[in-house]
């Protein structure tokens with residue numbers, strides 16, 4: 001792992017500049033992108049796919065997404081010829097509910113662990129570069145996010161987690177989306193600001209904290225961005 005890439009050297013560069021620098025420095029490196037098809041993810045996906053058209057696009061297929069999300073995912077996968085990888089949990093929704101009941105009500109952390117965290121860390125194993133659409137402004141839990149962080153998976157495998165839009169504001173996201181005529185999830189037009197599984201997503205009461213609409217404000221992270229150990 002080249003530590004220089006995980007340093008502050010690239011922090012002040014634009015998203016496209018960081019991406020280009022990374023791809024030159026890590027030519028041939030296996031890269032993937034996690035994508036929930038939210039506005040930030042579509043910007044990162046747009047930037048990355050121009051350079052790596054067949055990059056695996058990992059979608060955490062929990063089985064609990066909005067119908068609109070599935071329709072948008074499928075429409076964009078076709079339109080952009082994406083290499084879509086649906087990352088599925090060990091159990092179907094029916095199997096899990098039959099064994100444990102409605103975990104998103106009784107124990108949402110366990111539900112996220114089974115349907116998101118465990119499947120994701122297995123799915124990330126083959127890669128050295130992991131692109132995300134995370135931004136510092138999204139949540140207090142993300143305020144210290146760096147654009148490039150070295151992470152260690154539970155298996156010990158290390159990879160670079162790259163958040164090209166870490167310093168972007170919500171305004172910048174929409175300015176880019178509009179300027180580049182990117183389509184977006186229809187739920188935004190209904191007032192949603194952070195969109196995940198349907199049972200755990202609501203229109204936020206506090207617009208200054210978009211993720212306050214997730215899990216009724218009871219928690220802010222599903223765990224996929226906190227399960228791995230940050231190297232620096």
Ligand code: SF4
Pocket residue numbers: 062064103104107108109111112113115116196197198199200222
């Ligand atoms: S966000 Fe909700 S439904 Fe989705 S995996 Fe987590 S607890 Fe389950």
